[in-house]
Amino acid sequence: MLEIRDLHAKVEGREILRGIDLRVNAGEVHAIMGPNGSGKSTLAQVLAGRDSYQVTAGEVRYEGRDLLTLAPEERAVAGIFLSFQYPVEIPGVGNLYFMRTALNALRLQRGLEAIDAMDFLTLAKEKMKLVEMDPSFVNRSVNEGFSGGEKKRNEILQMAILEPKLAILDETDSGLDIDALRTIAAGVNALRAPDRALLVVTHYQRLLEYIVPDHVHVMVNGRLVASGGKDLALELEKRGYAGFEPQPATPATNATRTAVGARP
Amino acid sequence: MSGAANAFLQGISRPESKANGDHPSWLNSLRRSAFEWVGAHGFPTGKDEAWKYTQVAPILEIPFAPAEPGARRALSPDEVIEIAGELGGPRLVFVNGYFVPELSALKSLPAGVKLGSLASAFTQEGEALESLLWRRFRERPQTFTALNAALGEDGAFIRIPAHTSVEEPIHLVFLSDAGATPLVSHPLSVVFAGAGSRVTIVETHAGIAGGIYLSNAVTEIVLDDGAVVEHYKIQNEAESAFHLAFMDVRQGRASRFSAHSVAVGAALARHEVKVALEAPEAQVVLNGLYLPRGRQLLDNPTTIEHAAPHCTSRELYKGVVDGHGRGIFDGRVVVQPGAMKTDASQTNKNLLLSTSAQAYTRPRLEIFADDVKCAHGAAVGQLDDEALYYLRTRGIPQQAARDLLTDAFTAEMLELIQVPPLRSRVRQMLATRFADCPSAGVPA
Ligand SMILES: Nc1ncnc2c1ncn2[C@@H]1O[C@H](COP(=O)(O)OP(=O)(O)O)[C@@H](O)[C@H]1O
Ligand SMILES: [Mg+2]
Numbered sequence: 077m078l079e080i081r082d083l084h085a086k087v088e089g090r091e092i093l094r095g096i097d098l099r100v101n102a103g104e105v106h107a108i109m110g111p112n113g114s115g116k117s118t119l120a121q122v123l124a125g126r127d128s129y130q131v132t133a134g135e136v137r138y139e140g141r142d143l144l145t146l147a148p149e150e151r152a153v154a155g156i157f158l159s160f161q162y163p164v165e166i167p168g169v170g171n172l173y174f175m176r177t178a179l180n181a182l183r184l185q186r187g188l189e190a191i192d193a194m195d196f197l198t199l200a201k202e203k204m205k206l207v208e209m210d211p212s213f214v215n216r217s218v219n220e221g222f223s224g225g226e227k228k229r230n231e232i233l234q235m236a237i238l239e240p241k242l243a244i245l246d247e248t249d250s251g252l253d254i255d256a257l258r259t260i261a262a263g264v265n266a267l268r269a270p271d272r273a274l275l276v277v278t279h280y281q282r283l284l285e286y287i288v289p290d291h292v293h294v295m296v297n298g299r300l301v302a303s304g305g306k307d308l309a310l311e312l313e314k315r316g317y318a319g320f321e322p323q324p325a326t327p328a329t330n331a332t333r334t335a336v337g338a339r340p
Numbered sequence: 341m342s343g344a345a346n347a348f349l350q351g352i353s354r355p356e357s358k359a360n361g362d363h364p365s366w367l368n369s370l371r372r373s374a375f376e377w378v379g380a381h382g383f384p385t386g387k388d389e390a391w392k393y394t395q396v397a398p399i400l401e402i403p404f405a406p407a408e409p410g411a412r413r414a415l416s417p418d419e420v421i422e423i424a425g426e427l428g429g430p431r432l433v434f435v436n437g438y439f440v441p442e443l444s445a446l447k448s449l450p451a452g453v454k455l456g457s458l459a460s461a462f463t464q465e466g467e468a469l470e471s472l473l474w475r476r477f478r479e480r481p482q483t484f485t486a487l488n489a490a491l492g493e494d495g496a497f498i499r500i501p502a503h504t505s506v507e508e509p510i511h512l513v514f515l516s517d518a519g520a521t522p523l524v525s526h527p528l529s530v531v532f533a534g535a536g537s538r539v540t541i542v543e544t545h546a547g548i549a550g551g552i553y554l555s556n557a558v559t560e561i562v563l564d565d566g567a568v569v570e571h572y573k574i575q576n577e578a579e580s581a582f583h584l585a586f587m588d589v590r591q592g593r594a595s596r597f598s599a600h601s602v603a604v605g606a607a608l609a610r611h612e613v614k615v616a617l618e619a620p621e622a623q624v625v626l627n628g629l630y631l632p633r634g635r636q637l638l639d640n641p642t643t644i645e646h647a648a649p650h651c652t653s654r655e656l657y658k659g660v661v662d663g664h665g666r667g668i669f670d671g672r673v674v675v676q677p678g679a680m681k682t683d684a685s686q687t688n689k690n691l692l693l694s695t696s697a698q699a700y701t702r703p704r705l706e707i708f709a710d711d712v713k714c715a716h717g718a719a720v721g722q723l724d725d726e727a728l729y730y731l732r733t734r735g736i737p738q739q740a741a742r743d744l745l746t747d748a749f750t751a752e753m754l755e756l757i758q759v760p761p762l763r764s765r766v767r768q769m770l771a772t773r774f775a776d777c778p779s780a781g782v783p784a
Contacts (some may be wrong), residue, residue: 164729178745
């Protein structure tokens with residue numbers, strides 16, 4: 077479904093991603109863990125199409141297409157969804173109206189009919205129950221004045237409504253208490269399907285108890301330096317990232333490349 | 341005066357005989373002195389602070405002729421509604437500055453309310469009018485108000501007796517139909533709101549077809565003690581039209597006035613508002629929304645004069661500027677000596693939608709009294725890139741995302757409109773305006 081090869085990206089002239097290789101098949105859940113500042117969000121944003129992040133080398137194929145040439149909205153139409161680490165506040169745009177506009181934009185671009193306000197309300201209510209979101213949030217402006225946890229819930233609500241094929245969750249667990257975490261994980265798990273995939277970015281193992289990954293990767297200093305099964309997350313929890321200290325910026329060696337076990 | 345100014349003045353003046361007819365002699369002498377004033381003082385230039393942005397020189401180059409009553413094509417009331425909307429209350433319709441009874445709808449009004457054309461008020465009200473009309477010209481003359489006094493022959497006359505409420509909005513519709521010859525009209529609207537009375541006035545200024553015309557409109561509103569007046573002005577003139585308007589408001593004790601201006605039309609439009617808070621505890625709210633695009637220039641000079649203690653003023657103007665458009669807010673708040681406990685606040689926010697769009701914002705507070713509370717803020721910005729990106733990651737195409745954020749910027753102004761049919765009309769006006777953009781938004 078998603079194939080990243082030797083991806084390099086710069087932000088404001090500084091190289092942040094320094095050769096990422098990753099393959100995600102339909103039906104899989106991949107977790108990317110790593111210390112703060114290692115480039116996890118940068119990878120997520122590059123996949124979503126943020127244009128201030130400049131790809132300098134490598135390629136990303138999504139369902140056989142060259143993902144990097146697509147505009148953010150085209151990626152969404154193709155089924156990609158990013159749950160932001162820091163969701164954006166948009167004063168003056170009603171939350172429910174925003175979500176209906178988004179769903180209908182996707183539907184129209186996919187050649188489907190728009191859904192009317194009443195049917196959408198029914199759908200939104202059902203999905204809000206799933207993520208246990210207080211109905212009062214729909215009448216507020218998008219993310220405006222939401223607490224950290226409410227913003228994350230709102231991201232997952234959007235995901236539940238838009239039903240992406242590849243969902244990238246960037247630190248969706250941060251700012252959530254344990255009950256909220258369970259709810260959100262249930263919302264995410266409800267979306268798991270053989271034709272869908274998840275890329276879960278986190279730096280705590282906690283979330284992975286609820287959204288159990290097939291593969292875990294460790295990102296340090298812009299590279300995936302180790303990969304393994306779900307046990308790797310537990311190991312990281314115990315050991316920390318100390319064993320994966322940032323290395324000097326040398327070209328990727330074969331050794332580090334083959335350590336990335338997600339490739340077949 | 342320059343040759344162009346002279347030629348312009350000759351072109352728009354009418355034979356004296358025309359105004360003589362039924363008009364009282366005080367009016368004829370006022371007209372004469374107003375015309376002489378213009379001859380002596382000429383036209384404002386870029387050197388006049390107050391006319392820094394509204395350049396009149398290009399207007400003076402155009403061979404304008406005075407509008408005539410009856411010089412128009414047949415219009416039906418339905419067409420008027422199509423152009424100006426139906427607000428449910430009485431409607432006075434003017435074409436090229438002259439009242440057209442067949443297009444108007446005068447519903448029954450509370451006893452004593454006077455609503456009609458100014459031309460008929462001249463004959464019916466007699467001498468009583470003398471001290472009431474064109475006060476701004478008489479006290480502080482200025483070229484275009486002087487021209488309105490010198491050459492204006494018709495307009496709207498509204499008088500609300502004390503302690504009388506008019507529930508439905510009074511709609512004044514000023515339509516212009518220029519045809520091949522560029523035309524000038526000088527409508528005057530006067531409103532006297534008696535003590536404790538209430539009324540809502542909506543002025544719509546629009547072009548019937550294209551054509552070049554200049555609408556030189558004056559509105560004079562007097563609020564007696566405790567009167568409550570809401571005024572709306574929708575400026576939707578034809579693309580190549582000029583609109584120069586002046587609104588003069590005087591407020592008595594504890595009166596409340598609120599104005600909402602929505603400017604979308606004309607090549608060049610200036611809507612100047614002056615409010616004098618003449619007695620204690622008067623309150624004024626001035627709201628404005630201007631949306632220049634193409635090569636439009638929309639100028640919004642306002643002056644609020646706190647001349648008495650314990651008065652409150654609130655001002656909120658927002659501009660959305662696209663293309664090579666220019667939007668101007670020039671807001672003066674003057675607090676006179678002795679106007680203590682004045683509470684004034686002024687906000688101007690501008691959204692630039694293109695790199696060639698320009699917004700000028702000039703908040704000016706002139707405070708000559710102690711113990712006052714005055715605040716002002718001004719901002720010029722662009723659409724938030726982060727928000728745009730966020731919307732796009734949800735599948736909303738770029739232009740639709742821009743429109744959504746632009747709507748969010750103007751939504752606040754729409755919500756301030758208290759006349760529901762007018763609010764939906766303005767919403768519709770803005771929606772079609774944004775939909776004219778190259779790639780239209782996605783219906784939600
Ligand atoms: N917009 C930006 N401008 C400048 N530096 C950035 C920007 N975004 C990320 N960075 C830098 O890139 C590095 C990686 O950041 P990020 O991808 O957010 O890491 P993580 O998500 O793993 O914590 C950090 O050093 C951060 O300071
Ligand atoms: Mg991050």
